Amino acid sequence: MRKLLPIAVMVLCATAFASARAQAPGPAAAAQLAQPLSAADKAATVDLLAQRLSAKYIYAEAGDKMAAAVRDHLRKGDYEKIKTDEEFAKLLTTDIQAANPDKHLSIRYVPNARPDMPRPTAKQGMPDDMRQRMTEVGKHINFGFEKVERLPGNIIYLKFDAFFEANLGKAAATAAMNLAANGDAMIIDLRENGGGDPNMVAHVASYLLGDQKIHLSDIYYRADNETNSFWSDPAVPGARFGADKPVYVLTSGNTFSAAEDFTYNLQAIKRITVVGETSGGGAHPIQPFRIDPNLVAVIPIGRSINPITKADWEGAGVKPDVAIAADKALAKANALALRKILPAIKNPQERSTLEKKLAELEATL
Known part of the structure; x- marks a missing residue:
């Protein structure tokens, strides 16, 4: 699965975990990294990981279960043959996933990892x-914005592969959505979108809604006993696509995290038609914790809550309204959009052209 890793404002998935790393190690540091892990190193890492899982994982019982599992593996000697941090990261990930499957949960090998920081907030921003x-x-x-294209029939095709951190990427999103505003229908391609910032989710969603403020979602953080709410913006810059024209969102098994957040919440208010495959199933915001100088535990510390369903898509994914293989989703959505707009086409020549295009699309399906 293609995923972009986490960072700044507690993105639901990740967006460049590499940027949380220090500079590449020099010769001396590289030599130190090459040293085999000692039993004491491994015991200290497992102990710190277990502490973080119990204290920070969104569900306390599951956190304790994973903590007990890695301690048990250590006690049984299952880590004795591990020699490098890279191997250790892989095996620890396997062990905690076996105890509690959560696609946002992993241990990553990050040479010279950054020390732990408080959970970022929109107000704090990120380090310079x-x-x-x-x-x-x-x-x-x-x-993250790959393409804005006008298809026959004034259908706008918009492809973007990340909900980038909003304070940095909002201008690009605004430009893309303004280009799309005059379309008669829109197809949003999230088949390769691995997630990102829920603030960007709310920003993009605002262009597909009216000028009223709509409650889109909440994120609850267990350790802080805090809930952050996300609402549409009635005053987005430029022109909005609006609340009435048809919008089709393409999904695949690679659609993950914040991309699922966008899809799930707009589907819940019946604003979009989802076309494609069931998405990846990751609804838990994450935070990185250093558990070794070169190992980072990426731990889900929150859970998404939709104000309508009172639930989320964790483990189950977002179910499409029109189920079809991901590689055929664009053709299907294009055909659906053409069928939707054709009754309003008055020009006989244009109508004939679009009917021919529709026939071609349906033949491929």
Whole structure:
């Protein structure tokens, strides 16, 4: 599964975990990294991991269960043959996933990992060095926005592969949504979108709604006993697509985290038609914790709550309204959009052209 890793404002998935790393190690540090792990190193790592799981994982009982599992593996000697941090990260991930499957949960090998920081908030922002690195990454990938294209029939096709940190990527999102505003229908392609920032989710969703403030979702953080709420913005910059024209969202098994947040919440208010495959099933915001100089535990510390369903998509994924293989989802959505807009087409020549296009699309399906 293609996923972009976490960082700044507790993104639901990740967006460049590399930017949380220090500089590449020099020769002396590299030599130190190559040293085999001692039994004491491994015991200390397991102990700290167990503490973090019990204290921080969103469900206390599951956190305690995973903590007990890794302590048990250590006691049985299951980690004795492990020699490197990289091997240790893989095995620890396997063990905690076996105790409690959660696709956001992992141990990562990160040389010279950054020390733990408080859970980021929109007000705090991110450290300057991280912001600089994230900005560089964002510019290189156009903050996740891959394509805005006008298809026959004035159907707008919008593809983006990350909900980038909103304070950095909002201008790109605004530009894309303004280009799309004059369409008569829209297809939003999230088949390769691995997630990102829930603030960006709310920003993009606002362009598909009216000028009233709508409660989209909540995120509850267990350790802080705090709930953050996300609402649509009645005053987004530029032109909005609006609340009435048809919108189709394409999904696949790679659609994950914040991309699922966007899809699930707009599906719940019946604003979109979801076309494609059931999504990946990750609804838990994460925070990185250093458990070794070169190991980081990525632990889900919160859970998403939809104000309508009172639930989320964790483990189950977002179910499409129109189920079809991911590689056929665009053609299917295009056909659905054409069928929707054709009755309003008065020009006989244009109508004939679009009917021919519709026939071609349906033949491929």
